Amino acid sequence: MTDVKIPNLDARVPHLELYLALRDAAGVAKRNLLRTVRTPELLLYSIQPVMMLVIFRYILGGAINSADVPGGSYVDFVVPSIFLTSGLVGAMTSAIGMAQDLKSGIVDRLRSLPMARSAVVTGRSLTDLIRSVIGLGVMIAAGVAVGFRFHSDLGHIILGIILVLALGYSFCWINAAIGMAVKDPSSAISASTGPTFLLMFASNAIVPTNTLPGWLQPIARNQPLSVTASAIRALFQGEPATHYVWLSIAWSAGISVCFFLVSYSLYTRTVKK
Amino acid sequence: MLKRTPFDQGDKQNSMITAHEVDKRFGKICALDGVSFEVERGTVVGLLGPNGAGKSTLIRILTTLLKPDSGYVRVAGLDAVSDGKRLRSIIGLAGQSAAVDELLTGRENLELIGLWYHMPKKEYRRRAQETLERLSLVGEADRQVKTYSGGMRRRLDLGASFIADSPVLFLDEPTTGLDPRTRNELWQLVEERVAAGATVLLTTQYMEEAEHLADKIVVIDKGKVIVEGTSGELKAKTGGAILEARVVHAADISRASLLMASLGRGEPRSDIDQRKVSIPAREGAELLLEAGRMFQEAGISLEDIGIRRPTLDEAFLVLTSGTQPLDIAKPSNQEATR
Numbered sequence: 001m002t003d004v005k006i007p008n009l010d011a012r013v014p015h016l017e018l019y020l021a022l023r024d025a026a027g028v029a030k031r032n033l034l035r036t037v038r039t040p041e042l043l044l045y046s047i048q049p050v051m052m053l054v055i056f057r058y059i060l061g062g063a064i065n066s067a068d069v070p071g072g073s074y075v076d077f078v079v080p081s082i083f084l085t086s087g088l089v090g091a092m093t094s095a096i097g098m099a100q101d102l103k104s105g106i107v108d109r110l111r112s113l114p115m116a117r118s119a120v121v122t123g124r125s126l127t128d129l130i131r132s133v134i135g136l137g138v139m140i141a142a143g144v145a146v147g148f149r150f151h152s153d154l155g156h157i158i159l160g161i162i163l164v165l166a167l168g169y170s171f172c173w174i175n176a177a178i179g180m181a182v183k184d185p186s187s188a189i190s191a192s193t194g195p196t197f198l199l200m201f202a203s204n205a206i207v208p209t210n211t212l213p214g215w216l217q218p219i220a221r222n223q224p225l226s227v228t229a230s231a232i233r234a235l236f237q238g239e240p241a242t243h244y245v246w247l248s249i250a251w252s253a254g255i256s257v258c259f260f261l262v263s264y265s266l267y268t269r270t271v272k273k
Numbered sequence: 274m275l276k277r278t279p280f281d282q283g284d285k286q287n288s289m290i291t292a293h294e295v296d297k298r299f300g301k302i303c304a305l306d307g308v309s310f311e312v313e314r315g316t317v318v319g320l321l322g323p324n325g326a327g328k329s330t331l332i333r334i335l336t337t338l339l340k341p342d343s344g345y346v347r348v349a350g351l352d353a354v355s356d357g358k359r360l361r362s363i364i365g366l367a368g369q370s371a372a373v374d375e376l377l378t379g380r381e382n383l384e385l386i387g388l389w390y391h392m393p394k395k396e397y398r399r400r401a402q403e404t405l406e407r408l409s410l411v412g413e414a415d416r417q418v419k420t421y422s423g424g425m426r427r428r429l430d431l432g433a434s435f436i437a438d439s440p441v442l443f444l445d446e447p448t449t450g451l452d453p454r455t456r457n458e459l460w461q462l463v464e465e466r467v468a469a470g471a472t473v474l475l476t477t478q479y480m481e482e483a484e485h486l487a488d489k490i491v492v493i494d495k496g497k498v499i500v501e502g503t504s505g506e507l508k509a510k511t512g513g514a515i516l517e518a519r520v521v522h523a524a525d526i527s528r529a530s531l532l533m534a535s536l537g538r539g540e541p542r543s544d545i546d547q548r549k550v551s552i553p554a555r556e557g558a559e560l561l562l563e564a565g566r567m568f569q570e571a572g573i574s575l576e577d578i579g580i581r582r583p584t585l586d587e588a589f590l591v592l593t594s595g596t597q598p599l600d601i602a603k604p605s606n607q608e609a610t611r
Contacts, residue, residue, distance in 0.1 A: 004289075004349045004363055004440045020391055027388045035376045038417070105372035109433070112336040112443075114362035115389035 021116035028110075028123020032097060033130065049086030049135070050142045056082060056206065057146045069208060079148035080160070080232045081205035084225060086139050087132050087168030088200065092192045094128050094172040098179030099188035121176055121263045128172040132165055152238035160235035163245065166252040167228045171196070173259030180266040199225045224251035289314040289441060289472040290335065294344035297330055297496075304330040306496040307344070312474050312489075317467055319487030320476040321589070327496040328476035329369065332445045335474070336366045348441055362390070365434030368445030368476070373430050375419040379410050382418060382429060383436055390437040400436050408432045408462070424455035431459060435466055442466060444475040448482060460486060480589065492589060508583050515583045516554040516564060521574040523548050529573055536564055548576070556580060 061074050069077045101107050101120070110120055150157055174195065179188045200206070202216060203226040209217050220226055227247040234241030290312035297305040305327045312318040320328050333339040335346050337357040346353045351360040373382045383404055387397025405414045408428045418426060427447065434442055444463065448456040463486055467473060477483050483490045484504045491501040500507065516537055520529050526543050529550045533541045537552030544550075554560060561580055568575050 024389055027385050031374065031377065031381075031385055034381065035374070038376045105369075106374055108333075108338055109366060109372055109386075110389070111338055112361060112364065112366040113386065113389045114358060114391060
């Protein structure tokens with residue numbers, strides 16, 4: 001060991017760098033998944049949306065006149081929104097996980113390793129993507145159980161599912177940034193609840209927007225959750241959806257890119273207290 | 274301030290870790306103020322200093338977790354700022370700056386760190402197994418770390434830092450808070466790495482640890498290097514020997530202190546609780562006889578008087594005179610007022 005071998009990184013080909021960065025991120029995702037499976041509290045977050053589904057379908061649904069609802073069926077109206085909100089609520093675990101890592105000092109060790117610096121944030125969002133795929137599967141099954149039905153072909157259904165996952169994924173980046181900014185798991189929960197719930201209720205997800213105050217309606221109609229909800233409702237019911245699909249894709253892509261950059265720069269800076 | 278340009282071979286051929294005029298401030302607090310030192314290849318240097326001296330900040334700068342405000346640090350000739358990634362591939366970090374994952378098993382922790390050192394799967398699995406054997410953690414390898422004792426965690430943490438056979442190790446207070454037996458186990462692990470050729474920089478608050486492990490000790494306080502040398506050299510700076518007297522009546526302390534000031538070198542230290550006065554002094558029975566005579570003439574009754582070797586604690590106190598001492602137990606009267 002007397003001769004220190006210093007790797008010659010300049011000689012490395014770019015795609016090897018990319019491969020290693022992805023492998024590092026996969027390692028982080030594996031670690032996060034192992035942690036999630038071993039933290040039963042976090043699994044509660046996956047069960048919560050099923051409760052919401054039951055509440056909206058059977059408790060609040062009774063008070064809403066189906067005639068006010070576009071399409072005329074409150075089940076078909078509200079269930080896709082709950083798919084969406086379950087994704088957003090699930091994305092809150094990103095904030096908690098990120099804050100936990102920063103607080104425990106594990107991030108210092110990771111940052112002293114030759115792993116790619118993007119791996120911690122990329123791995124975190126990969127974890128959440130995997131988790132939300134599983135969560136959405138459970139939600140669809142629960143939705144069908146309470147009377148929700150798809151009225152379109154498989155291609156549209158899959159596109160709708162991708163939109164749901166994409167919006168959830170983009171919210172993971174927002175929440176990862178929040179987690180890094182507050183650096184404390186319990187404040188991370190409250191800090192990420194704010195934007196998520198605001199978007200959930202000031203939207204067409206739960207109630208049609210024409211029942212909201214006038215000044216709020218244009219915002220409520222065009223915010224990411226609403227356009228995605230409109231897109232997937234149309235996709236699942238076999239109605240024309242192109243306009244909303246593009247809006248939804250634009251929102252998800254925009255949020256992902258912006259908050260990836262915010263998260264990454266917070267990650268490389270935040271630890272330097 | 275003059276900006277110094279380092280020579281091409283700025284670091285001596287043998288210097289594995291170099292810190293040069295490193296400054297770091299956090300707002301108004303000056304954590305490091307012009308720190309320079311070197312660690313030669315294959316040696317162990319102990320960074321010794323009280324809490325808040327800047328030890329951890331220095332380790333964080335050397336391991337690329339923090340950037341210095343000015344000055345530079347190098348490991349194996351690699352600059353921590355401009356060559357961070359290559360630097361990270363040849364170092365290992367353990368101790369309070371790092372952590373292991375509580376929800377993962379010992380083996381999972383080690384394997385993942387191996388993966389992040391970019392080892393192939395076969396290799397990191399083999400190394401994790403070998404490291405577990407070396408750490409005597411084979412029986413616990415597949416249990417979650419949260420079930421481990423404090424000592425087992427520290428061993429795993431240390432093992433994680435050398436899983437890649439990193440030639441340079443940074444250990445940030447690796448044994449703080451451990452019982453003496455566990456501390457010995459960790460020391461042994463560090464010694465094994467040194468025997469294998471590793472260069473080690475460790476921070477500690479314990480004299481004993483620095484004395485036991487380090488070839489050279491760098492004493493740091495309030496962000497400055499106060500002195501460096503072997504433990505013998507540091508002790509020699511206190512005057513080589515300590516003359517110590519214990520008086521019968523606490524009331525005599527100040528007179529005894531005055532008297533001893535004329536006998537020794539430097540400032541006498543008195544401890545009222547223990548009724549002791551000590552001062553760095555030359556060695557020899559003559560001094561002892563002279564002291565005894567002077568105490569008798571002054572009418573101060575002594576319980577005990579003697580010359581002994583200084584402890585490293587005393588060396589530290591002399592070197593940082595006027596600053597907060599290390600590891601000194603608070604006087605009991607202070608406890609009582611709480």
